[in-house]
Amino acid sequence: MTQTQHQGASIAFKAVGKAFQKPGGGTVSALENVTLNVAPGDITGIIGRSGAGKSTLLRMVNGLERPTSGRVLVDGRDVGAATGAALRGIRREVGMIFQHFNLLSSRTVAGNIALPLEVAGVPTAQIKPRVADLIARVGLSAQADRYPAELSGGQKQRVGIARALATGPKVLLSDEATSALDPETTQTVLALLKDINRDLGLTIVLITHEMAVVRDIASHVAVIDGGQIVEHGRTYDIFAAPQHPTTRSFLSGVTGVTLPAFIRHRLSDAPPATGGDEVIRVTFAGEHATDPMLALLTTELGIAVNILAGAVEEIGAQPFGNLLISLPAARGAEARAYLERHNLLTEVLGYVS
Amino acid sequence: MSANLINLLIEATGQTLYMVAIATLIGTALGLPLGVFLATSQRGELLSAPWVNKVLGLVVNATRSIPFIILVVAIIPFTRLLAGTSIGTTAAIVPLTIAAVPFIARLVENAIREVDEGLIEAARAMGATPLQIIRKVLIAEALPAITLGLTLAVVSLIGYSAMVGAVGGEGLGDLGIRYGYQRFMPEVMAVVVVILIVLVQLVQSVGERIAARVDKRAPKGRGQ
Ligand SMILES: Nc1ncnc2c1ncn2[C@@H]1O[C@H](COP(=O)(O)OP(=O)(O)OP(=O)(O)O)[C@@H](O)[C@H]1O
Ligand SMILES: [Mg+2]
Numbered sequence: 001m002t003q004t005q006h007q008g009a010s011i012a013f014k015a016v017g018k019a020f021q022k023p024g025g026g027t028v029s030a031l032e033n034v035t036l037n038v039a040p041g042d043i044t045g046i047i048g049r050s051g052a053g054k055s056t057l058l059r060m061v062n063g064l065e066r067p068t069s070g071r072v073l074v075d076g077r078d079v080g081a082a083t084g085a086a087l088r089g090i091r092r093e094v095g096m097i098f099q100h101f102n103l104l105s106s107r108t109v110a111g112n113i114a115l116p117l118e119v120a121g122v123p124t125a126q127i128k129p130r131v132a133d134l135i136a137r138v139g140l141s142a143q144a145d146r147y148p149a150e151l152s153g154g155q156k157q158r159v160g161i162a163r164a165l166a167t168g169p170k171v172l173l174s175d176e177a178t179s180a181l182d183p184e185t186t187q188t189v190l191a192l193l194k195d196i197n198r199d200l201g202l203t204i205v206l207i208t209h210e211m212a213v214v215r216d217i218a219s220h221v222a223v224i225d226g227g228q229i230v231e232h233g234r235t236y237d238i239f240a241a242p243q244h245p246t247t248r249s250f251l252s253g254v255t256g257v258t259l260p261a262f263i264r265h266r267l268s269d270a271p272p273a274t275g276g277d278e279v280i281r282v283t284f285a286g287e288h289a290t291d292p293m294l295a296l297l298t299t300e301l302g303i304a305v306n307i308l309a310g311a312v313e314e315i316g317a318q319p320f321g322n323l324l325i326s327l328p329a330a331r332g333a334e335a336r337a338y339l340e341r342h343n344l345l346t347e348v349l350g351y352v353s
Numbered sequence: 354m355s356a357n358l359i360n361l362l363i364e365a366t367g368q369t370l371y372m373v374a375i376a377t378l379i380g381t382a383l384g385l386p387l388g389v390f391l392a393t394s395q396r397g398e399l400l401s402a403p404w405v406n407k408v409l410g411l412v413v414n415a416t417r418s419i420p421f422i423i424l425v426v427a428i429i430p431f432t433r434l435l436a437g438t439s440i441g442t443t444a445a446i447v448p449l450t451i452a453a454v455p456f457i458a459r460l461v462e463n464a465i466r467e468v469d470e471g472l473i474e475a476a477r478a479m480g481a482t483p484l485q486i487i488r489k490v491l492i493a494e495a496l497p498a499i500t501l502g503l504t505l506a507v508v509s510l511i512g513y514s515a516m517v518g519a520v521g522g523e524g525l526g527d528l529g530i531r532y533g534y535q536r537f538m539p540e541v542m543a544v545v546v547v548i549l550i551v552l553v554q555l556v557q558s559v560g561e562r563i564a565a566r567v568d569k570r571a572p573k574g575r576g577q
Contacts, residue, residue, distance in 0.1 A: 062478050091480035102475035105570045106493045115489065116479040147569040167479070 008040035008203035009075035009093065009170035011061055016070035018056050018227075030056040031227045034070070038220070040170075043197055043204040045218030045235070047211060047250055053227040054207040058173050061205065062094040063087050074171060092120055095164030099176035101156040103148040109159050110135065110144045116166040134162040138192060154185035161192060165200075172196070174206035178213060190217045211250045215239065215315050223247045239315050240285035241345050248347075257281075257309050257322040259349065267350035271329045276353040278332035279308070282323045283345040293342055294325065301338060303331050326352065358541065361528060366548055368442050369524035372517070373510045375446050380453025380510075381503060387413070387454065388461025389487055399473070399483040413455040421513050424448050425520055432520075445522025449513055453506060460502030464495040497568035504560025508553050515549075525549055 013036040019027040031053045038044050048054050059065040060072045063079045072079045074090060082090055103112050110131050117127045135144050138158040148156055157177060164172055174193070178186040194217055197204050208214060214221050214235060221238050223231040223246055230244040242248045252258060259267070259279065267279060294305050310323040327335055329351055336346040387409065393399040394406040419427070425448040432447040433439040468491050476486045492499070515526020525545050533542025 064474065064478060088480035088482070091478060094478070096475070096478040098471060098475065100471055102469070102471040104472060104490060104494060106496065106567070107569075115476070118489065119476070119479050119481040119485050149570055163475075163479075173478075 007170060008042075008201050010040050010073075011038040011171065011203060011205065012036075012071075012073040013057070013060070014071045014073065016057075016060065016067045016072060018053070018060070018065065019068045029227055031067075034224075034227075034229055036222055036229055036232060038203060038205060040203055041197070041201050042220050043194075043206070043218045044220045044222060045214035046205065046207045046222050046224060047209060047214055048224035049246070050209070052224045054224055055175055057224065058175055058205060058207050061171065061173055062091050062096060092116070092167040093169050094171045094173060095167070095169040096173040096175070097157065097160040097164050097177045099179050101148070101153075101160045101180075103156055103159055103163075105148055108145050108147055109140055109151070112148070112159055113162045113166055116163060120167055130166065134166055137165070137196075138162045152185075153181050154188060157181065157185075157189050158192065161189075161196070165196065170202055172202055172204045174204065176207055176209070178208070179210075186213070187216070193217060215313075223250070236285065236315050236318060236320070239320055240283060257311050257324060259324055260308060263308060263326075263352060266352045268352070269350055271332075271351045272353035276329045276351050277306070277326040278329040278351055279324065279326045279349045280332070280336065281347040281349055282325060282339060283347075284321045284323075284343075285318065285345075293339060293344060294323075297327075297335055297338060301331070301334065303327050303335050305335075324349070358532075361532075362525075362541075362544060362548065365523060365525045365528040365545075366552075368522075369511065369514050369526070369552070372442060372446050372449055372514050372522065372524055373507060376449035376453050376510050376514075377503070377507050379446075379450045380457050380506065383450075384454045384457030384506075385461050385499075387458035389465060389491065391458060391462040392465035393483070393487065393491070399486060413458055416451065416455040417459070421448070421452055422516050424452060425517060429520065440521030442517075442523045445514070445517035445520060445524075448520075449510055449517065452513055453510055456509065457503065457506050460506060461495075461499055464498035464502055465491050467498055468494045497564045497570070500560060500564040500567060504557060504564070507556050507560070511549065511552055511556070 013034050016031055016034040017029070018031040019029045022028055034053075034057060046054050046057060056065055060067055061074060061079065063082060067080045071081075074094065077090060079087070079090055104115065107115065113131045113134050114127050117130060122130070132141075132144075135141050138161055140155060140158055140162070143151060143155060148159065151159070160177070161172075172193070178189050181189060190213065193204060193206075196202065206213070206218070218235050220233065221231075221235045222229050223238070223244060225244070225246040231238060231242070231247045238247060239251065242251050258264075263279065271278065294307070297303050297305055304327065306326045308324040308326060310321070312319055312321040314320065332348070336348070339346050390400065391406060391409060391413070394402045396403040416424075425445075428448055428451060429439045432444050435447050436444040438444050472490050472494060473486060476490045481489070514522070514524050515529070517524065518527030518530050525548055529542050529545035532538045533540075533545060
């Protein structure tokens with residue numbers, strides 16, 4: 001059997017709220033009024049701090065959690081309202097992978113991948129070739145008869161991915177699937193997910209607390225904070241112009257551009273009464289280059305610029321740069337206006353005297 | 354030791370094995386589903402039935418808190434009803450089984466509760482029914498622990514079976530008491546004890562071996 005061409009499904013969260021019962025009575029609100037649309041074939045990264053509500057949100061897509069208000073639609077079908085066989089039917093169209101893999105220790109690689117097919121009542125004769133296909137797809141043909149205990153973390157996650165794909169789902173959910181893996185293995189697993197997205201066209205929603213994962217794989221990103229989506233959009237746009245402080249703090253980690261300690265310790269929120277320097281983050285996207293702009297700042301406006309830190313990297317296929325500079329506080333507004341006029345984004349980080 | 358005595362010993366060993374085997378079989382047939390149910394029926398669990406769970410839990414605890422020798426005597430009417438007689442080896446199987454069921458149920462419950470919550474979640478996410486989860490995930494994953502639990506149950510039943518002499522049950526324990534203690538033949542007592550030690554040792558090592566075979570959680574060393 002060859003890989004069938006799957007079509008991704010759309011996912012829509014409509015004013016979704018979730019309150020958990022506290023053991024001693026009362027409720028904890030995990031999600032509030034979340035509205036989010038995921039188009040078929042998108043890879044959407046959901047990022048947020050611990051306890052922000054990421055897992056709760058994701059688990060609603062396959063009905064592991066039910067909304068207490070609002071609706072969650074997968075391909076137009078209301079997951080929260082589905083029960084019994086209808087819900088199990090939806091679940092077969094939504095694969096899920098987990099941080100700790102959740103493989104059966106009692107089954108071999110092939111046995112684990114066969115499980116969802118057995119559960120779906122696929123005839124035994126059809127299971128074997130399908131499993132062999134899936135194993136080949138994730139590159140584990142040599143390990144087919146091994147038990148999970150004999151595999152590395154990366155291999156286990158490959159089994160998890162093959163298992164999630166077994167029933168030919170339209171959606172793949174990933175809850176911190178690379179958080180237990182080292183950076184190199186993370187890259188190979190992300191590459192596999194990308195391939196699967198490209199070849200099968202399925203919609204992927206992945207939770208992560210690492211912006212680097214979002215940068216490497218996600219076409220869209222939703223930032224969740226305190227149970228609410230505070231920012232959502234195309235990954236590139238969010239990286240280029242983060243609006244919410246939470247997004248910014250996640251981004252400052254991933255861009256690897258941080259203030260040198262000697263400046264960070266002296267940074268204050270208010271400009272000094274006289275003199276002093278303004279510290280600015282300059283972000284550029286696409287073909288806009290900063291170097292000439294900074295040079296022009298000096299030659300055209302006569303403002304002396306100090307470069308404190310900087311890096312250029314790629315998101316999608318586009319270059320993305322991040323510079324930290326300081327210049328005389330008195331001319332800060334003028335300089336920022338000039339840079340913004342030339343399509344660079346600026347953000348004042350503080351002042352040093 | 355006379356040939357007669359040796360015959361008696363062989364016969365008694367057979368009776369002990371017979372009682373323990375039947376009690377284990379019926380005890381497992383009833384205790385396994387009961388244990389699975391106890392492990393999956395608390396509020397919010399797969400078969401969520403909190404009240405039934407509570408009541409069954411109480412019954413199991415009550416049965417387990419009765420000392421075996423009292424249980425044997427207390428259920429004599431029930432034994433007579435079931436076995437047609439209240440004395441003899443076959444009749445002794447009734448109290449043995451009644452002791453075995455809650456014991457095995459608790460062992461199975463514990464084994465199943467040890468199964469990683471994440472596996473249940475993964476199976477639910479696949480669209481598995483509760484019964485599929487129980488069969489293909491919980492029991493399969495708990496099998497090594499269930500095997501060790503059953504081993505423990507068999508060893509305990511061998512011990513219990515020595516007390517059924519009180520209601521005319523035969524077997525090694527009864528032989529040891531009648532000859533070794535009442536007829537002052539300490540050598541019979543010694544041989545009985547040795548046979549019991551060997552039996553328990555055998556059961557234990559076979560059980561452990563099976564458990565190790567079904568346990569795939571740790572990588573096996575090379576050359577096995
Ligand atoms: N079953 C539950 N019962 C009660 N409260 C819960 C339950 N599940 C989650 N919560 C609460 O809901 C909030 C969101 O939890 P959630 O697991 O979605 O966070 P998260 O963003 O996935 O965090 P993490 O990064 O730590 O996994 C938290 O305050 C959590 O304590
Ligand atoms: Mg989580």
